[in-house]
Amino acid sequence: MSDVVIIGGGIVGCATALHLKLADSALEVVVLEPDPTYAEAATARASGGVRQLFSRPENIALSQYTLEVIQAWPEMAAIDGQPPPDLHWQRRGYLFIATPDHAETLAANLLVQRQHGVLAEWLDPPALEERYRAIDSADLGGGVLSPDDGWLDPHAFLQGLRAKARHLGSRFLEERAVGVEVAANAVRGVDLASGHSLRADAVVNAAGCWAPALAAAAGMPVPVEPMLRLEHTVDLPPDVLPGFAALPFVKDGRGLAIHPEGSGLSVSLVDFDAPGGFDTAADPGYFERAVWPALVHRCPGLDRLRLHATSSGLYDQNRLDGNAVIGNRPGRLDNYYLACGFSGHGLMHAPGVGRALAELILHGSYRTIDLERLGYARILHREPYAERGIR
Known part of the structure; x- marks a missing residue:
């Protein structure tokens, strides 16, 4: 018992x-x-x-x-007395960016976040362009940066x-x-x-x-049902890498997520409308068909990247x-x-x-x-x- x-x-x-x-x-x-x-x-x-x-x-x-x-x-x-595994914690921040039609929601969320003790700042398009030149902010309405966040x-x-x-x-x-x-x-x-x-x-x-x-x-x-999630790692040309190595974890309203990883980036674009199931087989054409165009749209300098690897996993997605x-x-x-x-x-x-x-x-x-x-x-x-x- x-x-x-x-x-x-x-x-x-x-x-x-x-x-x-x-x-x-x-x-x-x-x-x-x-x-x-x-x-x-x-x-x-x-x-x-x-x-x-x-x-x-x-x-x-x-x-x-x-x-x-x-x-x-x-x-x-x-x-x-023995140290635990190294988390390799990267306190590099999180950046949410939004187009003008979603910027108001992002700004409203920022007020809630600040009310609950989150250190976060609003970045208008000129500030985004100045701070993160690798990101094309021409079609953006703004972004929110939380510098204490990161990845491990x-x-x-x-x-x-x-x-x-x-x-x-x-x-x-x-x-x-x-x-x-x-x-x-x-x-x-x-x-x-x-x-x-x-x-x-x-x-x-x-x-x-x-x-x-x-x-x-x-x-x-x-x-709740299983939902396929793909994570892609891409290698960047040496002349492009410096512009991306200092990025925070970036997410946009289209579901695109990128963050620096080794000599390149880790990238995902979840298809929330995909049917659920336990099949973790990766569609070999999904990166070129969906992910790469979204990536180049947001970061034009990534038209010369090389896909290094794709891993698949499952979300336990609450459909409600x-x-x-x-x-x-x-x-x-x-x-x-x-x-x-x-x-x-x-x-x-x-x-x-x-x-x-x-x-x-x-x-x-x-x-x-x-x-x-x-x-x-x-x-x-x-x-x-x-x-x-x-x-």
Whole structure:
């Protein structure tokens, strides 16, 4: 019998296990992860971005806590005096840019961000052109820069949290959950592919793209499905590289995202209208057909780049509103907690979600960041709580 069983040993599951043990070292915490190599996990294939540029206060606060964790990482994640994995944290800033028809929304979001303690500044087109000459700002209405944001090594972040959770006593089992046992409005245990089952006082479903099936089995269906995401790394000619090496993490209203990586750039352009599914095969023509034209439109100097590699992964995309689904279903399933549907924000929000779930499990309410508006009630009543002009 375990106090808490966590389904999914990705970054959200590891962060939840860690915060449970930090809150109560006597808890029996078990994490189920069928693939300890994380070959198919979303975390290892993430871009690693961490930003505060959201319009919803909950998402801003979750990112702010992650920045606190990054700042405290050498001490927080150390084990017996040994340093944790190097996050290779690049505090280079995030820059959101928008065309004139979306600039008003970007400016309104900036007011919300500043109200919640985000250091951010508005850049009009002349300021954008002066500061970032590699970006064509002729068709832009402005941009917002948050200099404290940046990106890190996703694998190092995951492994550091996992190692610390294990050091504090969490048990990681190489098992796949295939079902949950429900009786009298409570989850009693988790069924495993091996034929065994685990009894538990509380169960957390942090299984990413595999979470919806386990949520539906417990009577908490969610509008979450796998969505293909491609990350492209490109090499730049030596005469072009200096103009791009100092860029922050840039995102525009078309969904284009770029940031410096090695001797080139990491680039993505998510097709949010693509059908969902677990197929991670990359369309070999997608880069030339969609990504490169968008890239050259925004950065004309990139007409001579060379595609180095393409990697594919999956978002657990919430089709209702693009935000995570956090928490239980009071009165129906008090001890079954969801943490899914992050829609590309799992890595940057995992520490705060893990802490919030620990609070909810141990105290019955949130003590730090109130995530009630990201709860299951909005799914049940189909009341979207979406970001404004941000993906």
